[in-house]
Amino acid sequence: MTQLIFSEKEYIYMKVLAEHSINNYTELIQMRLDKMAICCYLIGDKGSNACALVDPAFDTKEILSKIKSRGYTVTHLINTHNHPDHTAGNASIMSQTGAQLFIHRLDADKLRSFMNRAFSRMLGGSKSPKPHILLNDTDTITIGKTTLKVLHTPGHSPGGICLYMEGNVFTGDTLFVGGVGRTDLRGGSLKTLLKSIHEKIYTLPKETRVWPGHDYGALPCSTVEMEIKTNPFTKSR
Numbered sequence: 001m002t003q004l005i006f007s008e009k010e011y012i013y014m015k016v017l018a019e020h021s022i023n024n025y026t027e028l029i030q031m032r033l034d035k036m037a038i039c040c041y042l043i044g045d046k047g048s049n050a051c052a053l054v055d056p057a058f059d060t061k062e063i064l065s066k067i068k069s070r071g072y073t074v075t076h077l078i079n080t081h082n083h084p085d086h087t088a089g090n091a092s093i094m095s096q097t098g099a100q101l102f103i104h105r106l107d108a109d110k111l112r113s114f115m116n117r118a119f120s121r122m123l124g125g126s127k128s129p130k131p132h133i134l135l136n137d138t139d140t141i142t143i144g145k146t147t148l149k150v151l152h153t154p155g156h157s158p159g160g161i162c163l164y165m166e167g168n169v170f171t172g173d174t175l176f177v178g179g180v181g182r183t184d185l186r187g188g189s190l191k192t193l194l195k196s197i198h199e200k201i202y203t204l205p206k207e208t209r210v211w212p213g214h215d216y217g218a219l220p221c222s223t224v225e226m227e228i229k230t231n232p233f234t235k236s237r
């Protein structure tokens, strides 16, 4: 945790919470979006100046401004799952960058459903374009020298994923700091969610940083060890 730099508010709606060098060629920026306390992530490959955005649902103008200031080009847009609070910015980002859209194959069909479109509009976004790449468990996504591994973690939604990258895991709405995603929406299952967390996340190295999809906890990020020890929702099965 010592290498993390937490910075002051930079934009009205979008706040940079953490900037972190993963290694010599990858950097990570955690952005908190005011609406629904969404956490959007920039994963930048310094050598190629390509970057991935994870769940840039709102405030896309501010997000793109931040990216431009760092000299990156968005090549990958990755949704951790198909809920509108994570996907409402897809159309805006893709139309301005030409990025390819990635989502797990089991969440792809509902991405453009009537309900998703309606909620996206209510949230100020629009209908998502079609995804380019349908993901499966254990797939890898490569951005220059940077590699993300797909962990299929159903339970919050059938095609929910986490993304693992060298000592860091992006957990979407599967695992929050001190909490877990809701399981009462269509396709949700608490039993399946807990199985996913225990088998796919809690088996990662204990020092792995946990980067959640919402900033709901006492801190904006955590570690696998901290969640195993303190998360009340995953303590007993």
Ligand SMILES: [Zn+2]
Residues within 6 Å of the ligand: 081, 083, 156, 173, 181
């Ligand atoms: Zn969700």
Ligand SMILES: [Zn+2]
Residues within 6 Å of the ligand: 083, 085, 086, 173, 213, 214
């Ligand atoms: Zn969410």
